[in-house]
Each structure stands twice: as structure tokens, then as C-alpha cells.
Amino acid sequence: MPRLNVPAPEDVPAGAQRTLDDVEAQLGFAPNMFKTLASNPAVLDTVTTLQGTMSRVLDGRTRHSIALAVSQANGCGYCLAMHTHVATEFGGMSAEDIELARAGSAVDPRRAAAARFAQQVVESRGRVGDADLADVRHAGYTDAQILGIVAVAVQFLLTNFINNVNQTDLDVPAADPVDATVSR
Incomplete structure (x- = not known):
């Protein structure tokens, strides 16, 4: 059960409602995290603006891999479920890709280095x-891209912390447990 209040639909400020409508148009529904954030329009705007900005920093699969690696490291069940859903439905990632990302790895060595580095961060x-820096550089990341990896990791730390504090109710299926034998 969530520990923070979710405003009733009629109590959502107009600007926050527009943001919720945009999120719903993008994902097909307004996730519980965003409904909770609507109680503080400035925080909702910060999170959605950060997400929009960070979507231009690295390719989608790398961002999804970082989201999963960071959420696994933080034990955020809500974020693991949501990022698994989004990575599958919108990112074209397979179950194997998702399991590897959660372990800080990937089939693609370059993406694996980014996920591993994000977990290390x-x-x-x-x-x-x-x-750690040498490994991510060896995979071909420039210093500017390493800054991007750090920024994307921090973006997901923010939502992990929000959802861990709130104990946000799942609105997509829970993520399966990770196979302990998956190697980094």
C-alpha cells in the first residue's frame, strides 16, 4: 500500500493533469508513480523534464539497461516492473536482455559496460x-558519454528513491526474480 497520498483526479492541478495526460498518451496509461507525483507539480515537472532531456543522451536500449541495472542495485520493485514493461513493450528488449541488464551486463559488450558502470556508480x-573508468572507456565511451551514463543513472536513482519511499503499488506485472547464475 502506498505511503504517500495520490490526489483524487478532481484535485490534480491543471498543469499536472496536462503532464499526466501526456504520460498517458505516451505509455497508454498514467503509471501510479506519476499519479503520486501529481500532488507536487514541481516534482512531477522535474521528473518528466529530466526524463525527456535524458532520452537524448544515450540510445534507448542503453538507457533501458541502465534503468534496470540501477533499479536492481536499489531493490526498487516498482521500477524493475515498470522498466521491464517499458523495455519489453517499447524498447524491443528480450527477456534475456532484461535479465542481463539487471545483472549489470548485456549481450552487446558496449551496452554491458554502460550497465556495469552505472551499477558501480x-x-x-x-x-x-x-x-571502472578504464573499463567503460575501453568499451568506447567518451568522457562526455560517461557523464551521460552517470546522469542517466542518477535520473533512475531519483525515481527509485521516490518509489522505495512511497512503496508505490504496481500497475504492471511484477518483474521476475533474477537468476543468480547470470554473470556480470
């Missing part, structure tokens, strides 16, 4: 080692 609270 989260797990180390940004205090990654020189070897």
Missing part, C-alpha cells in the same frame, strides 16, 4: 575506481 555512491 550506484553501489560506490559515485566513488568509482580508475579501473
